[in-house]
Amino acid sequence: MMEHQPKIIRKTSPYLRRPQASVTRMMRDVVIALLPVTIFAIYSFGMSAVTILLSAVISMVVTEYLYYQITDLISGEKFKLKNKSFSLYNYSAAVSGLIYGLTLPDSTPIWVVVMCGALGIFLAKLIFGGVGQNVFNPAAVARVIVVVNFSVKYLLHTVDIPLLESVDGLAGATALTFTNFAYESDLGNMITNVFNPAVLDNFSLLNLFTGIGIPGSLGEVSALLLIIGGIYLALRTSFEVRIPLTYVGTVFVLASVVAIQQGLGIWYPVYHILGGGLLFGAIFMATDPITSPITKPGRIYFGFGLGVITFIIRLFGAMPEGVVFSILIMNMFVPTFDYFKWSKSGFTKKSNLIFAGVILASIIVVLVGASYVG
Numbered sequence: 001m002m003e004h005q006p007k008i009i010r011k012t013s014p015y016l017r018r019p020q021a022s023v024t025r026m027m028r029d030v031v032i033a034l035l036p037v038t039i040f041a042i043y044s045f046g047m048s049a050v051t052i053l054l055s056a057v058i059s060m061v062v063t064e065y066l067y068y069q070i071t072d073l074i075s076g077e078k079f080k081l082k083n084k085s086f087s088l089y090n091y092s093a094a095v096s097g098l099i100y101g102l103t104l105p106d107s108t109p110i111w112v113v114v115m116c117g118a119l120g121i122f123l124a125k126l127i128f129g130g131v132g133q134n135v136f137n138p139a140a141v142a143r144v145i146v147v148v149n150f151s152v153k154y155l156l157h158t159v160d161i162p163l164l165e166s167v168d169g170l171a172g173a174t175a176l177t178f179t180n181f182a183y184e185s186d187l188g189n190m191i192t193n194v195f196n197p198a199v200l201d202n203f204s205l206l207n208l209f210t211g212i213g214i215p216g217s218l219g220e221v222s223a224l225l226l227i228i229g230g231i232y233l234a235l236r237t238s239f240e241v242r243i244p245l246t247y248v249g250t251v252f253v254l255a256s257v258v259a260i261q262q263g264l265g266i267w268y269p270v271y272h273i274l275g276g277g278l279l280f281g282a283i284f285m286a287t288d289p290i291t292s293p294i295t296k297p298g299r300i301y302f303g304f305g306l307g308v309i310t311f312i313i314r315l316f317g318a319m320p321e322g323v324v325f326s327i328l329i330m331n332m333f334v335p336t337f338d339y340f341k342w343s344k345s346g347f348t349k350k351s352n353l354i355f356a357g358v359i360l361a362s363i364i365v366v367l368v369g370a371s372y373v374g
Contacts (some may be wrong), residue, residue, distance in 0.1 A: 250307025
């Protein structure tokens with residue numbers, strides 16, 4: 001009796017579009033793509049950016065190194081300075097730390113950076129077995145730990161400052177924060193209004209595109225530099241371009257239908273694309289080859305799910321941003337997309353009809369919800 005073999009066989013990881021590509025090569029490309037954003041962050045935020053980025057990288061690298069030294073000691077192996085499991089040599093731990101640091105505001109206390117970075121790589125990567133075994137993106141997990149435990153006290157304490165007077169004093173809130181608020185000049189305080197174009201008075205689309213004069217997390221303020229980095233990775237075939245295109249496209253479509261319903265201009269969907277961490281997350285976090293699907297349809301579904309969850313969180317959630325939460329939520333479904341019994345290497349008529357129905361249902365849900373919010 002012949003034993004059943006799965007249709008998708010995983011032999012190596014990460015799973016790249018080019019089989020001859022190595023983890024080291026891919027990580028090196030990611031660092032190069034992040035260089036413009038990193039340099040701009042240092043230019044915009046000064047030494048606080050340098051301190052945060054170094055702390056984030058060191059916290060993850062040191063945690064991984066100590067973890068493997070301790071596990072070797074427990075298993076009875078002799079101490080070796082160059083631990084065989086330590087991934088500093090392929091840059092994966094350092095890249096996770098750099099991405100994590102770039103998601104943080106310049107006001108983040110260093111002890112928070114270090115503690116959450118160590119927890120992030122331990123909980124998301126090390127306990128799963130290291131490189132190629134993790135289910136969740138380590139940088140996203142570390143960022144969520146910061147948001148859930150410390151955002152109110154340390155990062156978003158300026159959110160109640162009137163919009164027209166707070167731009168220069170912001171130390172952590174992004175421009176996207178103010179899609180949920182507008183300044184009421186007669187009363188002198190903020191009112192909730194997710195569709196108020198007054199936000200453009202202080203955060204123009206041109207400023208959001210270039211990153212000049214925009215507050216927020218270190219690596220998320222310049223859409224132009226993020227796009228340049230994404231183009232470089234695409235040309236190097238070092239990431240799966242379907243995921244960011246589907247992700248960003250989904251948010252744009254959902255925001256556009258809401259804009260039509262509410263009588264808003266094109267500024268509204270463009271603002272969602274350029275503001276906050278959407279581009280950064282789509283290019284540098286959602287495309288992690290270890291925590292994203294390996295089939296073409298799976299990548300499209302993955303990107304679509306990311307877009308729907310992100311926009312729903314932004315529109316209805318208490319927090320203005322939803323990128324890292326959507327990435328972690330969709331990470332959980334990647335094994336489902338790759339399950340050999342229903343995963344396909346291409347689209348079929350049946351899958352297209354089902355996917356079209358899911359898209360239509362998502363649009364209806366968003367429009368119904370937006371009518372109540374508006």
